[in-house]
Amino acid sequence: MEVTEDSDVLMARVRERDPDAFESLYDRHHRLVYGVALRMLGEGAAAEDVTQTVFLKVWNSPALYRGGNFGAWIVRITRNRALDVLRGRTARNEIEFPETLPEGEPIEDAAFAHLDAERVRRALAALPAEQREPIELGFFGGITHEEIARRCGIPLGTIKTRIRAGLQKLRAALDGAVTV
Amino acid sequence: MNPRQEPPHEMLDDVAVYALGTLPPADAGRVRAHIATCAICSAEYARLKPAASAIGLSAETTGDASVCPSALLKPRIMAKIRAEGPPGARTPAAAPGRHLAWPAYLVAAACLAIAILTSVWNVALTGQLRQVQQEVARTTQRSRSLAQTLAEERTTVSDLLATDAKHYVQGNGEVVTRGSRLYVTMHDLPEPPRGRVYQVWTLPKGSKSMVPSSTFVPDAHGVAVVALSSDARATAVVAVSVEPDGGSKRPTTKPILVVPLT
Numbered sequence: 001m002e003v004t005e006d007s008d009v010l011m012a013r014v015r016e017r018d019p020d021a022f023e024s025l026y027d028r029h030h031r032l033v034y035g036v037a038l039r040m041l042g043e044g045a046a047a048e049d050v051t052q053t054v055f056l057k058v059w060n061s062p063a064l065y066r067g068g069n070f071g072a073w074i075v076r077i078t079r080n081r082a083l084d085v086l087r088g089r090t091a092r093n094e095i096e097f098p099e100t101l102p103e104g105e106p107i108e109d110a111a112f113a114h115l116d117a118e119r120v121r122r123a124l125a126a127l128p129a130e131q132r133e134p135i136e137l138g139f140f141g142g143i144t145h146e147e148i149a150r151r152c153g154i155p156l157g158t159i160k161t162r163i164r165a166g167l168q169k170l171r172a173a174l175d176g177a178v179t180v
Numbered sequence: 181m182n183p184r185q186e187p188p189h190e191m192l193d194d195v196a197v198y199a200l201g202t203l204p205p206a207d208a209g210r211v212r213a214h215i216a217t218c219a220i221c222s223a224e225y226a227r228l229k230p231a232a233s234a235i236g237l238s239a240e241t242t243g244d245a246s247v248c249p250s251a252l253l254k255p256r257i258m259a260k261i262r263a264e265g266p267p268g269a270r271t272p273a274a275a276p277g278r279h280l281a282w283p284a285y286l287v288a289a290a291c292l293a294i295a296i297l298t299s300v301w302n303v304a305l306t307g308q309l310r311q312v313q314q315e316v317a318r319t320t321q322r323s324r325s326l327a328q329t330l331a332e333e334r335t336t337v338s339d340l341l342a343t344d345a346k347h348y349v350q351g352n353g354e355v356v357t358r359g360s361r362l363y364v365t366m367h368d369l370p371e372p373p374r375g376r377v378y379q380v381w382t383l384p385k386g387s388k389s390m391v392p393s394s395t396f397v398p399d400a401h402g403v404a405v406v407a408l409s410s411d412a413r414a415t416a417v418v419a420v421s422v423e424p425d426g427g428s429k430r431p432t433t434k435p436i437l438v439v440p441l442t
Contacts, residue, residue: 019261026254034249035239048249055257075236079201098201099208117240124238138202139235145202157193164196164228171231 007070015062022059030055032071032117033078039140040082050081057081071115076101079139086142098144115174123173131166134159195221199228200235336363336407346441353420353437357412364406364418366437369398372422379427381435382410383417390419395427415441 007028013021033054037047054077058065065073080100087097124132134148141148149159191214197203198211215221241247339345345358356363364380372378380393391410398404408418420437 019258022261023254023258026257030254031242031248032237032240035241035247036236038241038247039239044249048253051249051253052257056260059261069230069233071237072230072233075233075239079236096204099203099205101201115234115237117237120234120238124235135200135235138197138200139232140239143202144204145197145200146204148202160193160197163200163202164193167196167199167228167231170234171227174231174234 008067011062011065011070014059022055025058026055029071029074033074036075036078036140037082040079040142041085046085050078050085053081054078079142083142096144096146097142098138120174123170126173127166127169131162131169134163135166135170138163189220191218191221192224195224196228199225199232201232332407335361336405339363340365340405348418348439348441350437350439353439355418355439355441357441360411360413362408362410362412362415362418364404364408364420364437366398366404366420367402369402369404372397375425376422377425377427378404378420378436379423379431380406380408381419381421381431382408382415383419384410385414385416387416390417390431392427392429395423412441417441 007025010021010025014025030051034047034051037050037054038044041047041050054074057077058074064077083097083100124136127135134145134152137143137148137151138145143151145159145163146156149156152159191211194203194207194211195215198208198215203211211221215225339358339361340356340363342358345356348355348357352366352368354365356365362382366378369378377395377397379395381390382393383390393408393410394406396404396406418437418439418441419431419435421431421433421435423432
């Protein structure tokens, strides 16, 4: 996907208010940000709005990035912004949304720094559907595991167990896919 | 299901859901607090969190235009970025996305200054308007006076040239009557002495006393045309004498012109 050191260098220049460095970051990551937003919101215009908001946040608050996996960090910001949009779409609080994750914490997954999207897609596709579906629904659907259980008609405990099993397999698959 | 043969732990499933980010806020707080104190759950979280974070990478779109943002998005964002100016131009108070906040006293002072300036401006405009109104009034009066003068001169010329006008010539003077209107014309008339003017006198029919009328001086060519206010039909004699400036109530010098209207 990207070289973490390069992103770290670019973010250092962004902190010095270097628009060219910011442009390089945009060129590298805009399809990722837009893709996550589009997957969560299902609407191009809303995804573009989120993409713009995310990159302006990168420019305005570069100190929030404290190293680690830049791609995972910007995905976290994107997911939080998309969750805000989903919350705004719900007129009544019938659905409890997941917690918004802290954006200033480093993601200590440097081992996955060299992952690309295709490897992750293959690893996810290799999961059993009963594990992949609740994981993807939870990550991109912006709903809680309780809502997943309700929609799938599956006991809550079963959903939690399947999510954990799926993440364990995903971790194992990605460990083998790491190229340094 | 558990390849690492971990000891049973009722919280491990919750830790996985927490790592995926799908716990409601209240449950997330509880699990987070537990992870901070439980080595087993902390290790499980450290193992699963990177995998969960990597899921988002799978959503990266390809070069297919149907799943890419508009080509206008980047210019729009870069325009906002570059609008900040060069490095160092950005100050905390003017951070992007934030409006510059003025202290309340500055806002109040600005409002007061604007109010004062507006009042002064209004006063100035009112004064200017009053001056313009006065000037318009003066111009209107001058126009009316000029129009009246032109009308009178037109009437005079018309009367003097009318075929039915009566002309009583004597020396370098002439009295002209037309109906009730009465005129005195003079030519080759010298400038009166300093402090003196020419004055017209009329003698009403049946009267023995001269009545003072208009005063005048000739133009540069020695010509004077004077329209009198007396009724020509009730006037017996018209005379002209040299009098002190401002005129006299009775003739003080011998008349230079005496014209009986008979």
